[in-house]
Amino acid sequence: MTVQGTTEQDPSAPEPFGARLRRAMDARGPLCVGIDPHASLLRDWGLNDDVAGLERFSRTVVEALADRVAVLKPQSAFFERFGSRGIAVLERTVAEARAAGALVVMDAKRGDIGSTMGAYAAAFLEPGSPLFSDALTVSPYLGFGALEPAVAAATASGSGLFVLALTSNPEGQEVQRAVRTDGTTVAATVLRHLADRNAGAEPLGSFGAVVGATLGDLSVFDLAVNGPLLAPGIGAQGATPADLPAVFGEAVRNVVPSVSRGVLRHGPDTNGLRNSAIGFADEVRGAVG
Ligand SMILES: O=C(O)c1cc(=O)[nH]c(=O)n1[C@@H]1O[C@H](COP(=O)(O)O)[C@@H](O)[C@H]1O
Numbered sequence: 230m231t232v233q234g235t236t237e238q239d240p241s242a243p244e245p246f247g248a249r250l251r252r253a254m255d256a257r258g259p260l261c262v263g264i265d266p267h268a269s270l271l272r273d274w275g276l277n278d279d280v281a282g283l284e285r286f287s288r289t290v291v292e293a294l295a296d297r298v299a300v301l302k303p304q305s306a307f308f309e310r311f312g313s314r315g316i317a318v319l320e321r322t323v324a325e326a327r328a329a330g331a332l333v334v335m336d337a338k339r340g341d342i343g344s345t346m347g348a349y350a351a352a353f354l355e356p357g358s359p360l361f362s363d364a365l366t367v368s369p370y371l372g373f374g375a376l377e378p379a380v381a382a383a384t385a386s387g388s389g390l391f392v393l394a395l396t397s398n399p400e401g402q403e404v405q406r407a408v409r410t411d412g413t414t415v416a417a418t419v420l421r422h423l424a425d426r427n428a429g430a431e432p433l434g435s436f437g438a439v440v441g442a443t444l445g446d447l448s449v450f451d452l453a454v455n456g457p458l459l460a461p462g463i464g465a466q467g468a469t470p471a472d473l474p475a476v477f478g479e480a481v482r483n484v485v486p487s488v489s490r491g492v493l494r495h496g497p498d499t500n501g502l503r504n505s506a507i508g509f510a511d512e513v514r515g516a517v518g
Pocket residue numbers: 263265304336366395396397398439440441461462463464465466487488489490491
């Protein structure tokens with residue numbers, strides 16, 4: 230309910246993801262490290278490409294980083310490839326990372342018709358679910374409105390979404406930069422929906438966009454969605470923290486740069502992982518101010 234221009238908060242409502250993320254970014258620096266247990270990384274770490282190797286890898290990343298980086302982002306595919314035992318490792322990874330103080334963004338890129346989207350929302354955004362996470366990556370390419378059950382679940386549980394808008398891979402452009410009959414691009418439409426969802430939220434909305442750090446000048450897009458901008462592509466895909474101001478302009482203050490292999494290649498030594506993450510976080514602070 231709105232009273233004299235302020236929004237009355239239900240004191241029993243969970244704190245929204247956007248507020249929790251802003252605090253974590255201020256306290257720990259704006260950095261997300263991806264947990265992507267590639268078979269090649271398991272090998273490089275001296276681990277077998279099996280469930281035990283997956284568990285050791287994920288535990289090591291959580292032990293090294295969950296008490297110091299703002300966000301950890303497990304990539305579900307690398308766990309799913311081991312079937313139910315891999316999913317069990319993912320469940321433990323999420324729980325242990327959250328218990329150690331990191332916000333967990335589940336990178337599962339889900340998106341389906343609304344009635345099925347409700348089941349994905351139940352899996353990742355409802356408290357009590359074994360894979361409950363602070364936020365989920367979702368695809369709007371069945372229509373932004375099809376994501377409504379996830380928006381509703383996130384609002385109820387104080388979690389968030391990161392909606393694919395302008396992805397870091399070059400192939401994304403044929404879909405995302407396609408021009409609609411009204412002359413706007415598909416990506417601009419996704420960004421506008423996000424701005425609507427986040428209107429009035431303080432200090433930051435809970436509905437973020439995924440916008441690749443690899444994309445060069447994005448000034449034709451209105452990135453002022455009052456929500457976080459998850460920016461993968463730093464490190465292995467060639468972008469650097471120094472690129473962020475030129476890519477994001479004024480919106481850079483809401484960017485959460487994301488690095489996976491660029492940090493993970495410094496394992497299994499926990500100090501190697503920590504120093505790499507600290508190095509990226511310092512570079513981001515230097516570039517963003
Ligand atoms: O949603 C994502 O995180 C994502 C979106 C995108 O546009 N590009 C992108 O690379 N990602 C993910 O970010 C991670 C990038 O990993 P690195 O290239 O190793 O840093 C992978 O887990 C990708 O699936």
